[in-house]
Amino acid sequence: DAGITQSPRHKVTETGTPVTLRCHQTENHRYMYWYRQDPGHGLRLIHYSYGVKDTDKGEVSDGYSVSRSKTEDFLLTLESATSSQTSVYFCAISLDRYNEQFFGPGTRLTVL
């Protein structure tokens, strides 16, 4: 998975609790992304980062926040998890916006 790890790989939580997912890369790629994948939908972009402390919203950013304090780490936070945020979350990295994106192994999140 191109030097990308995600943690945790699986998580079950309750509605209303905060959740943080971590993406860690060893490739020194500038761009990092968070996607969610749901049945019947293509991968959808939540947030992305184009450098340390530089982030922007994607297509489905409501209810999510991100932070990038180091090149190698990109955190996705659900401030107050809802059942609609049950999904598989993928982190991806790329050298720049036009280059190939490499995906991590995914995190399966269940919100009860």
Next chain:
Amino acid sequence: KNQVEQSPQSLIILEGKNCTLQCNYTVSPFSNLRWYKQDTGRGPVSLTIMTFSENTKSNGRYTATLDADTKQSSLHITASQLSDSASYICVVSGEQAGTALIFGKGTTLSVSS
């Protein structure tokens, strides 16, 4: 609206047979088109990436074609193997602000022995 449509939604073929997956898009202006393979429980892995000026690209038994005039792409798999069983995702990038990629919903391919 920028969209990527893939067909068929699912496909079952016998090992050793060939198959072709289709992708139609309405993204404009167009930058590049990518095909990804996603095994169950894993992240997508890139197979090919084509820009406007390229109309075919191969990666082993996988050959992608692109017709930018009709906004269609296909992924041809030759001599299928059991390990080809996966979801194949077409992704289109437009020349626009930000880094938005438009993902198709994928075609699920099952190769049986």
